[in-house]
Amino acid sequence: MLKKERQAYILHQLNLHNKVLSSSLSTDINVSEDTIRRDLMELAAEGKAIKVHGGALSHSFSKVDLPANEVYSLNQKRRIAQKAISLISNGMFVLTSGGTTVLEMARMLPHQLKATFISGSIAAILEYINHPNIEVIIIGDKISKSSKITVGSEAIAKIRQMKPDLCFLGTNAIDLKHGITDSDWEVVQLKRAMIESSQRVIGLSIAEKINTFQPIRICEATKIDTLITELPADDPLLKPYSDAGIKIL
Amino acid sequence: MLKKERQAYILHQLNLHNKVLSSSLSTDINVSEDTIRRDLMELAAEGKAIKVHGGALSHSFSKVDLPANEVYSLNQKRRIAQKAISLISNGMFVLTSGGTTVLEMARMLPHQLKATFISGSIAAILEYINHPNIEVIIIGDKISKSSKITVGSEAIAKIRQMKPDLCFLGTNAIDLKHGITDSDWEVVQLKRAMIESSQRVIGLSIAEKINTFQPIRICEATKIDTLITELPADDPLLKPYSDAGIKIL
DNA sequence: CAAAATCCCGCACAAAAACGCACAAACAGG
C-alpha cells in the first residue's frame, strides 16, 4: 500500500469517526505503529489532523483547545485594526473576511459609526451584531469547521453580486513574487471572489507574514490597493510594496 | 477513549448543566476519579472551567445563580428539547428557527449524532459548530438585531429551494382558532417559508404559550405535524390539538 | 466534632512516543 493511499485512508477514517487510534490503524492496514505515527505527524503538520497521545482527532474536535498564547500578537493586531478603521466612513458597505485581525477590528469599531458590514465569519458577525449602528449581512452557505466561516459556491455567488466600497482581507501570507497565498482551498476561492467584487481591497497583515507564502495562490500582490501592517508606513520592509504601487498605511 | 476526547465530553457536559461532579463523571466514562480530577485541573488551568470541591463549574455560572423562575422555564425547555431530539435520526437535514427552546435543543444534541442543520439563528449556529459530527448550513441575509436571526427575501428564497426532513419551529403563540402567530413581520415571513418547505414541521412550545395569540398570523395550527410541550402527551390542555389531527409528544 | 467524602502526593506500570539505526526499494545519472 502506498503512503499517499494510506494517508488518504487515515483521513477518511478521521472524517468518518472524528478520531483514530494509532494502534487500531496499525493492525488495520498491517503496518507498524511507527509508520502510522509518522503519517499522523505529517497530516498534523499539514493541518489535516490533530495529533494527540494515542492517535489523532479530527479538526472539528479542536474547539477544546484554543491557544491562549496569542496574546503576544494582539497589540500588533490592534494597531492594524486602528488604522483599518480610519478608512471606514459612514454609510459604507464593507466586506470582511475571516481571521483574528479582522475580528479585532470588529471589536474596535467606534460606537457612532453607521455602516453595513457583510461577512461570512461567524465570530465577526457576533461582534457586528453588538454594535448599535451597524447593519449586518451574513453570507450564507456551508460552514467550514476549521475556519468558522461560510464557504462554497453559494457564498461565492453571493459575493459576486455585490459591489462593496471596501473589502478588508486578513492575509495569511503576502509576497511580491508569489502574491497573496493561503493554505485552504475553499478559503482561497472565497477570497478571490471578494477581491474581484470590491471597489477597494485592503490587506491586513502583521509584519511577520510579509514576504512569506503558502501553497495556494489567491492573486498577485498588486490586486490589493492598500496594505496595512503594524509597522510605520515608511518601514524599509514595505518599500518594495510601495514601489509596486500599493498604498501603505 | 482519548484524553482530549474525554475532556471535550466533560466540557460539553459543563456547558449543558453548568456543573459536573467528579464522581458521576467517573462512573460515566469509566475512569478513576483521579483522572477526572486531573482533567478538571487542566481545564481549569486553561480557563475553561472552575474547579471546586467535588467537581467543577462552568464559567458562565460563576456569577450568581439565575433567578428561580428562569431555572424553572429552563427545565421545561430542556424537557421539550429532549423530546425533540428523539425525532432526529442520523443523516437527516434539519431546519431550525430561532428562539431559546431551539437553542436549548442545539446544546443537548448527542455527541455522536451525524446530521445537517440549517438555520439563520446566530446563537443556534454557534452551538451547532461546536458539535463534532454536525454539518452546518447558514441561511444568509440581513440580520435582524432584535431577534438575532437572518431575515429578508434572500433568506426566504433560500429556504424555499430546500426540502429538509424536519423543521423545528420555536412557536411564540399557538391557538386553534388564530393558528400560529407571532409579533415580528419579518420573522413571520420566514417561518411561513420554513413551514412550507419542510416535509415535517414540529412546533416547540412551552405550555404557557398554548392557547395564546399574537398580532400577526403565520398559518393555521394544523399546518404543523407534531407539537411538543413539556407536558405529557395526554394532558387535557392538548386534547383539542390532538383532536385536530396534530401529533402530540 | 466526628464521619464521610474529597483531595493531594508519591509510586508503579503499561501504553505510546521518540530516537537511532538498519535495510530495502525506488531513483538518478553517469
Next chain:
DNA sequence: CCTGTTTGTGCGTTTTTGTGCGGGATTTTG
C-alpha cells in the same frame, strides 16, 4: 549496468505520558 542517494519502513531501546492505587491530609456535612 553499476553506484551513490533518497525515501519509506521496521525494530530495539530509552523517555515520556496517561492512568490507577494506597494512604494520609483536608474539606464538607450533619
